Amino acid sequence: MLQTLKTRRQAGFTIVELLIVIVVIGILAAIVLNTFSGVQARARNTERQTDMKSLASQLEVFASDPANANPGNYPLGSTIIQPATVVAVQGILKGLDANALQAPGGSGNTLNGTATPTTIQYGYLAYNAGTTTPCTTASTCGKYILYWNEEAINGAGGGVQTKTSLNQ
Numbered sequence: 001m002l003q004t005l006k007t008r009r010q011a012g013f014t015i016v017e018l019l020i021v022i023v024v025i026g027i028l029a030a031i032v033l034n035t036f037s038g039v040q041a042r043a044r045n046t047e048r049q050t051d052m053k054s055l056a057s058q059l060e061v062f063a064s065d066p067a068n069a070n071p072g073n074y075p076l077g078s079t080i081i082q083p084a085t086v087v088a089v090q091g092i093l094k095g096l097d098a099n100a101l102q103a104p105g106g107s108g109n110t111l112n113g114t115a116t117p118t119t120i121q122y123g124y125l126a127y128n129a130g131t132t133t134p135c136t137t138a139s140t141c142g143k144y145i146l147y148w149n150e151e152a153i154n155g156a157g158g159g160v161q162t163k164t165s166l167n168q
Contacts, residue, residue, distance in 0.1 A: 034154070041151040044104040044119075048148045051122065052163045054100040055111075056146060058093040060166055074141045074165060077113045077126045077134070084109060103148070108135050116160060123147030129167065143167045 063074050080089045086098045086109050103110040106120040117123040128135045128143020142166045152158030 002099075017090060018069070020083045034142075038153050041153045045150045045153075047102045047104050048122075048150060049161075050099040051103070052146050052148055052161075054097055055093075055122075055124075056163050058096040058100075061095065062093055063165075063167070067117045072142070072167075073139060076125050076136075076138045076141055077124055079138075081111045081113045081124055082109055084111075115145070117147050117149050119151055121149075 020103075057072055061073055062068060062151045065071070075092055080092060086101050089101060090096055090098065090110060100117040101109045101111050101122070101123050103120050105115075111124050113125060114122050115125060116130050124144060124146055126135050126141040127133060129138045133150075135141040143166040145165070146163040147160055151162050
């Protein structure tokens, strides 16, 4: 009889042992989930930067194109921001990838005429050459600033970022 009880005790785990295992698994899961969410935010921020580099490149091509109606100038904001369709913008910026106009989490053309975009939109403002006054005619748009809002990663970084035209 004594041997039977002893065997039963050794066959199972105590509640303390099970609780320790559950706590360790919980800690490991929290670490993995925290790291994974940082990776996703970094990927979205990288996508935003890539989109802005692509858009800036096409804006420079537009300005340097001699076939452009206003050579040396950038497109007027109203011609490429919402509600302009992606196809309409691609008619102006011919080599632009359609996905470059769509911020992560946004849909369609998320390019707006704002200097304070959310994380699901981009901003484009064209200015008169040599000033900080927004241009009102295509023949005076001598510079631009692109804006995007990066996500904070684990509480650090984030905020509105900018990319300026080569003609600053």
